Amino acid sequence: MDQSQTTLPRRFKVVGQRKRRPDGIDKVTGRARFGADMTMPGMLWGLVLRSPHAHARIRSIDSSKAEALPGVKAVVTGADFNGERNDVSINCMAGDKALYDGHAVAAVAATSRQAARQALKLIEVDYEVLPHVTDVDAAMKPGAPVIREDLITAGVEPVPTKPSNVAARHEIGKGDVEKGFAEADLIVEQSFRTEATHQGYIEPHACVASVSPDGSAELWVCTQGHFMVRNVCAALLGLDSAQLRVTASEIGGGFGGKTTVFVEPVALALSRKANRPVKIQMTRSEVFRATGPTASSSIDCKIGLTKDGRITAAQAELRYQGGAFKGAGADFGAMAIFTPYDIENVKAVAWDVVTNRPKLAAYRAPGAPMAAFAAESTLDEAARRLGMDPLELRLKNAAREGTKAAYGPTFPRIGLASCLEAIGNSAHYRTPLGPNQGRGLACGFWFNFGGETCTTINVNKDGTVGLSVGTPDIGGSRASMCAMAAEELGIPYEKVRTVIADTASLGYNDVTDGSRVTFSSGLCTIQAARQAIQRLCQRAALMWGIDAEAVVWEDGHAKPAGPNAGKFEPLSLAEIAAASANTGGPIAGHHEVNAEGAGVSFGVHLCDLEVDRETGSVRVVRYTAAQDAGKAVNPDYVEGQMQGGSAQGIGWALNEGYVYGDDGRLQNAGFLDYRIPVASDLPMIDALIVEEPNPGHPYGVRGVGETSIVPPLAAVGNALRDALGVRLTETPMAPPRVLAALAAAAE
Amino acid sequence: MRYEAPETLDAAVALLAGESGLAKVLAGGTDLLVQLRSGMIEPALVVDIKRIAETRRIQEESGGFRIGAAVSGAEMGEHAGLKAAWPGVVEAVELIGSTQVQGRATAAGNLCNASPAADSVPALVAAGATARIVGPGGSRELPVEAVAAGPGRTSLGRGEIVASLFLPARGAGQGDAYLRFIPRTEMDIAVVGAGVCLTLDGDGRCTRARVALGAVGPRVILAEAAAAALVGTTLDEAALDALAEAASAAATPIDDKRGTADFRRRVAGVLARRTAVIARDRAKGAAA
Structure with missing residues (x-):
């Protein structure tokens, strides 16, 4: 951080104002293009076949009848996922087991939705139905059906020899809770349960994928992070990141639920196999059964206090299930649970549990x-x-x-x-x-959170400014980016346009999550603007024939730093931009950072x-x-x-x-x-x-x-x-x- | 799937009777289209009855009202005479779906969808409404409570259609009302519904009552014991308590995703009581 970052407080001109949202008109008039609003020539419709069982072994899948149906151009199963077969891959398309009601087991692409729907019915899946468990406490009990045969509890000593539904134990703490409770005049102890909830975004997941025989690919998708989509899909399907260009559509809500992939690699796999563009649009029912939700939980909580209300100790045991894959977020719960308070003695134990439910996705402060x-x-x-x-x-x-x-x-x-x-x-x-x-x-x-961020500012010849950021706008962040760029450059808010650039146009950006965008894309935008200002000052110096160090930037204008620099009329951003062809060409600012300090x-x-x-x-x-x-x-x-x-x-x-x-x-x-x-x-x-x-x-x-x-x-x-x-x-x-x-x- | 939009009831009946596969009647479509889109049903034939003139109108008949099967909730809500005579029925119909859905949804469709939770049905049953059924064998009138046979099933035979609903003339000192319980404030489906229609004499004593309960059994329940608890009383506290108890006793609910059986039994009594009070106040207004 340079010194200027800590110069507070300051008087803002644009920041802090209630400015009109640049994407507002398009959104209220229906002009904005969301995930489902893209079509391509020769496009096929993709549909996903989902398990009707909570837990079942897939003995075989016979898609020959579906493939023979007129209009059907491709059928894919787990076998078509030829890259890493990690949890995300298996969640997108089942391996040898269906792990929850709604788990994808196959997908088809056909020339019409009707043909695709009919084809789904012709795919024969031979299931061996297995015992299931969907409740977090039931899944932890001895004798519960073990749903992942290779899951050994992490974080316990000695290391268990047998698999169970407990993926991990985490412990957070400080001080000595025994001592703290001994000092308490009052101890309150209660147990709680919360059911899983869905992010409930209004826009279902949708994408259009087009894979060319030369290996290049395009993906249009509603997501909170198109760079994540590119990297993950490339890894799951054995593609080069550079060949896969991902463009983020407008997004109808995410709340954390669009920080991973579901249908995107499926559409790419279908497109690759059919050699045609493929669109997949989830139904609401698919959204509920196979995306999102948050963890369900079971928590014991104990707090000790003195008579005058001072907390002497706090202890909790948190059991979260996040579906059939590890990572229920109980550790975040343990880290957050008593953090609003200054407590000497704290102990929070978190249990990460798997059940036959869809894989958890982040949901707002997960x-x-x-x-x-x-x-x-x-x-x-x-x-x-x-x-x-x-x-x-x-x-x-x-x-x-x-x-x-x-x-x-x-x-x-x-x-x-x-x-x-x-x-x-x-x-x-x-x-x-x-x-x-x-x-x-x-x-x-x-x-x-802060995270990896990369932005570019381009100064246009008419004095307007284009700002490219790589973090999809889910809460009005384009307006905030415009405000911060305008604030730094000293130009009106309306002179800046912010776009969400595709993955070929910027370096990697982490997804829009962790409440990070206004903080880190904002920080990156401010630094990119400062670099642009430095260059604007250099150009002004060239125009005046003085040293660049002798030029300062004030209120959107280059000015001589003092009387010794010479006597020149201030040059506006627009004036410097208009003359840029004579002073070295286009003017831009760029910044990249892994932002700390959120x-x-x-x-x-x-x-x-x-x-x-x-x-x-x-x-x-x-x-x-x-x-x-x-x-x-x-x-x-x-x-x-x-x-x-x-x-x-x-x-x-x-x-x-x-x-x-x-x-x-x-x-x-x-x-x-x-x-x-x-x-x-x-x-x-x-x-x-x-x-x-x-x-x-x-x-x-x-x-x-x-x-x-x-x-x-x-x-x-x-x-x-x-x-x-x-x-x-x-x-x-x-x-x-x-x-x-x-x-x-x-x- | 074949789509037909005949212009006469006879033609509609002939089409339906002549189809060997699954045949469905399309009025407002607010249930049918959802079922089609979700793949719940795959009919061979859909017969749209909206082009049949007599399904599209509300007519006064014998002092009451005949409501065509394709009349929308919004049209019923805008019919001053109908609203004044049967406020409970109209309110019940208007609770179905959103403003947009109201432009399409019909009371007859609500009845024929045969959901135990259908909002308009308890109000229609309480009102003593009948349905005119037309089919290959001609025309007949059926009490609305006899139309549903179970969840999603009707008693109608092959080729039969509900052509219209009939609400009888509103008697002197008569009032009706409908209330439902939903977890939200709108855009929801009844967890319990209660329709009450009653008649008061000049002294405010109940001479006649019908109580119908929704979403607490496989079909809408005509709770005769509950109605009997009101007849002969002035709807004093004791009578209302007896009504609530009888309504709870008449309910045969199940535990499901929308509520527990125990909850529904209790709330059936609470709603029957609250609905009866509104019907009583309306009847007094009518008597005055």
């Missing part, structure tokens, strides 16, 4: 919301038993600058206490509740809800979210992230959840029975932006995309406890559970 549900509900119970205000209790224990988190780092400047104070000072916090209403408070934490983000949510005690119906009537954004580059989109995460978290808390039958099949693979909140279900969510600048970014930016989904489960659960007088400990806290809890309490 692993953290369920952990926060456990910790923040337990803390709420502690506050009740101590007779303390829940906000006071949290403020007393809040992590601050200098607090060493159990997962390692010592925090620089952070915003948790400021968020708590913002909520405490809100009118909402002081408004009395009505009958049958309850209020709940919860905190949340997310790490945030600032952690904390949030605090406050929820009021009303319960119909006769039906168990719960209605959120008021909701306020406070979050530390570091610096809000565009406050509209920061508020949007806070509101969107809150809405998703409320859905998770109240009505969303995967429902599996005894047969191991998903029963609610559609938006009718997988209930995300609709607009009329929610009040307007009030967003309070807190700005504690991140010292790791030139403008103080922190990622804001994920933290907002962390507190809602507990905020809703705590409000329900307040309204009902009884605590629910399992999501979804749907009406049947509310009514059953009330009935149990009445007995």
